[in-house]
Amino acid sequence: MSSLPDAVDVVVVGAGLAGLRAARTVARAGRSVVVCEAGDGVGGRVRTDVVDGFLVDRGFQILNTSYPALKASVDLEALDLRRFVPGAAVRDADGRLHRLADPRRVPSWAPRTALDGLLGLQDKARIAALAVRSLVVPPSRQATAPERTTAEELARWGLGGTPTDTFLRPFLSGVLGDRDLETSSRVFSLFWRSFALGDLTVPSRGIGAVPQQLAARLPAGTVLTGTPVERVAPGRVDTPRGTVRAGAVIVATEGTAAAELLDGRIPSPRTFALTTHYHVTAEPPTGQALLHLDGAGGPIVNTLVLTAAAPSYSPDHRHVVQSTVLGPDPLPDADLRRELARVWGTPAGSWDELATVRVPRALPATVPPTPEGLRHPVDLGDGLFVAGDHRDTPSTQGALVSGRRTAQEALRFLGPG
Known part of the structure; x- marks a missing residue:
C-alpha cells in the first residue's frame, strides 16, 4: 500500500x-x-464482483456509447463493449409478449414493431416525435427548457395513460429509479436523446x-x-x-x-434505491440480448439475460439473468420466482440464486x-x-x-x- x-x-x-x-x-x-x-x-x-466465477455488477448498469464525457474519458474499444438489442420486450396484463425495436437500428424488426398492438399508431408516432425533438434541439437548450415532471411531459405529448403505464414507466423506472416519474423533464429529454443516439452496452469484463x-x-x-x-x-x-x-x-x-x-x-x-437479483440457469429464457419489461405494473421493472450480450459474465456454459426491482429490499424468493415466470413466460423455479445486490442510494433524485x-x-x-x-x-x-x-x-x- x-x-x-x-x-x-x-x-x-x-x-x-x-x-x-x-x-x-x-x-x-x-x-x-x-x-x-x-x-x-x-x-x-x-x-464488479466475482461470485463463483461469475461477474456480478453492483446493480444492473449499462453504458450508453453516446455519452460525450465517456468517449472523452476512456478507451471504449479497450472495454470490448457488448451491445443489447435496441428495443424491449413487454409482457402485458393479459400475458401477451410484445417485442419492439428501434426500426432505424434493427430494420428487420420494423414491420413487427409497426404492427404490434401494445401501442397505437398515434402513440408510436408521438414516441418517434419525441426522439426527433431530442435529436434536433441542442442539449444546452434541453437543459434550460421550461421544467415539469417527466410524467407531466409525457402527458403533454399525449403519452399519458396506456403508453406510459405499459411501456414508458417500466422502462424509465429502471433507468431513473423513479416509478412515479417525478424526475425533471430536462433530465428525461437528455436521456431520451442519449437513447436515440447511442448503443446500450456492457464491458465484456463487467461495469x-x-x-x-x-x-x-x-x-x-x-x-x-x-x-x-x-x-x-x-x-x-x-x-x-x-x-x-x-x-x-x-x-x-x-x-x-x-x-x-x-x-x-x-x-x-433525496435518493432512489435499486435491488438487483442475479440467477444462473443452464437453459436461458431467451437467446436475445433484449430487455424485458413488465407492462402489468409488477415489482420487476426489468430483466435481461446478460450472457446473451456478454457470455464472458459466465465462467462456463450457464447463463446469468439479472432482474431489477425498485427500493432497497429484495423480493421474497417465492414472489420473485413467480413474477419472473410471468414476465418471461417460462418457469424460473429451477434457476440457481447467484447474488442479490442492494444499492440503497443508487441514484440521486433530480426533481x-x-x-x-x-x-x-x-x-x-x-x-x-x-x-x-x-x-x-x-x-x-x-x-x-x-x-x-x-x-x-x-x-x-x-x-x-
Whole structure:
C-alpha cells in the first residue's frame, strides 16, 4: 500500500467515476493529487464482483456509447463493449409478449414493431416525435427548457395513460429509479436523446472495467484504497492513517456521504434505491440480448439475460439473468420466482440464486425545481469543492462531467504554479 503524503496540491475524497475523473484532470495539469478511498477498490457504485466465477455488477448498469464525457474519458474499444438489442420486450396484463425495436437500428424488426398492438399508431408516432425533438434541439437548450415532471411531459405529448403505464414507466423506472416519474423533464429529454443516439452496452469484463481503466491512467500511487476520510476542512483531510495538507479538497463521494463530510455545506440529496437479483440457469429464457419489461405494473421493472450480450459474465456454459426491482429490499424468493415466470413466460423455479445486490442510494433524485443547465455549484469556498452525479445529471455522463468541471474549478482556485 502506498504511503499517505504529508501534502499535495489536491486531495480527492472517493474513487468513484467523478473522483477518478477529477484526479485525472488535476494530474494532467501537472499538479500533485491523491485519492482517498474507503473501500478496497475503485469504482464506488460502479464496481464488479466475482461470485463463483461469475461477474456480478453492483446493480444492473449499462453504458450508453453516446455519452460525450465517456468517449472523452476512456478507451471504449479497450472495454470490448457488448451491445443489447435496441428495443424491449413487454409482457402485458393479459400475458401477451410484445417485442419492439428501434426500426432505424434493427430494420428487420420494423414491420413487427409497426404492427404490434401494445401501442397505437398515434402513440408510436408521438414516441418517434419525441426522439426527433431530442435529436434536433441542442442539449444546452434541453437543459434550460421550461421544467415539469417527466410524467407531466409525457402527458403533454399525449403519452399519458396506456403508453406510459405499459411501456414508458417500466422502462424509465429502471433507468431513473423513479416509478412515479417525478424526475425533471430536462433530465428525461437528455436521456431520451442519449437513447436515440447511442448503443446500450456492457464491458465484456463487467461495469467495473470503466473505473479500473480510469485509475490505470493516474500516476502510480495516486489512489489509496482502505483509506476512509474522517473529516475534511479547508486545507486538510484527516484519515486514520494521518492528515494530508492540500491546497484544495474535492469531496467526490455519493451525495448523502458528501453532505455529511461537508457538515451541511450542501443539502443531503433525496435518493432512489435499486435491488438487483442475479440467477444462473443452464437453459436461458431467451437467446436475445433484449430487455424485458413488465407492462402489468409488477415489482420487476426489468430483466435481461446478460450472457446473451456478454457470455464472458459466465465462467462456463450457464447463463446469468439479472432482474431489477425498485427500493432497497429484495423480493421474497417465492414472489420473485413467480413474477419472473410471468414476465418471461417460462418457469424460473429451477434457476440457481447467484447474488442479490442492494444499492440503497443508487441514484440521486433530480426533481423540479432544478438549476438551469442542471448543474449545481461545486465551489463551496475556502478551497473546498464537491463533485458527483448529484451535482449534474444522475448518470455516468453526469459523474464524469462533474469530476472534470470540479477539478477545473479547483485548479483555477490554486492559480498558476
